[in-house]
Amino acid sequence: MVVLGIETSCDDTAASVLARRADGTLEVLSSVVSSQIDLHARYGGVVPEVASRAHIDRIIPVLAEAMREAHVQRGDLDAIAATIGPGLVGSLLVGVSAAKALSLVWGVPFVGVNHLEGHLFAPLLEEQDVAFPLLVLLVSGGHTMLLGMFGPGDYRLMGRTLDDAAGEAFDKVARYLGLGYPGGPVIDRLATEGDLSAIAFPRSMLHDGLDFSFSGLKTSVVNYVRRHPEVAATDVAASFQEAAVDVLVHKARLAASQIGAVGMSLAGGVAANTRLRARWAAAAKADGRRAHLPSLAYCTDNAAMVAAAGLWRLAELGPTPLDCGVDPNLSLAALL
Secondary structure: OEEEEEEOOOOEEEEEEEEEOOOOOEEEEEEEEEEOHHHHHOOOOOOHHHHHHHHHHHHHHHHHHHHHHHOOOHHHOOEEEEEEEOOOHHHHHHHHHHHHHHHHHHOOOEEEEEHHHHHHOHHHHOOOOOOOOEEEEEEOOOOEEEEEEEEOOEEEEEEEEOOOOHHHHHHHHHHHOOOOOOHHHHHHHHHOOOOOOOOOOOOOOOOOOOOEOOHHHHHHHHHHHHHOOOOOHHHHHHHHHHHHHHHHHHHHHHHHHHHOOOEEEEEOHHHHOHHHHHHHHHHHHHOOOEEEOOOHHHHOOOHHHHHHHHHHHHHHHOOOOOOOOOOOOOOOHHHO
């Protein structure tokens, strides 16, 4: 089985060709991502209209490059998968429209994929012996949630943010400090030069269930810097990051224990954070669980994860009707 995946849910135009071999293993034949960071940096965040127009310009070249790198022709494809939500509606429409058009012209099935489910398949792209149940922390600029994964398509939502996502808090703190966009990588880099115990920022809801709250932490950073304008940005970054990571890791360990997880996996853009990855690996080892840390390229938005989820959905549920629309507010609820 060979699947072409397309991902345009936000500001990355991505395409990938994924193969499932006879023994069931997955092989990424190509994964192409065209980033729009430079386009949006001047605005301090993603501008939906700018993003959708950039997708229109880039979708065909990105698809062509993915096919070329994979050394496949249209006759080699068994399906085309694309993200149908959640995300920016204009951006989603570009990828889904391209996928449906190719599905019609090339005569191959179309599969609509939930972007969040795609992230859950990231560990399977590089590891062929993933054991279940798996505790997954999906953490990005738009989402922060704990999920029990008992196998492909079998998920349990265990906790989620009640306000800001962790990645959103990183971006907002970076913006307030004048560090630019995207904020996560900048804070990650600055934190290596700061004292993570310099400022005692709060660990919100640390002992209150498995849900998260990061708005209070963000506000604490703002208030502290206002009262202490002379404070070093490196210490603020390190202390803020440590507070966020403390909560993420602590609650993940609790959730993993509740479901008897044999492994703990990170997913989403914030999974690229070096401090979170180090703390995650240490926590999993201490608890006798296997740590799954996808490569940085598979933490951020990519089409290989979409192709993997699409391949499984095609095998289990068949193709998606071509009259299926996009849903910018699509949740995991329908998959639970």
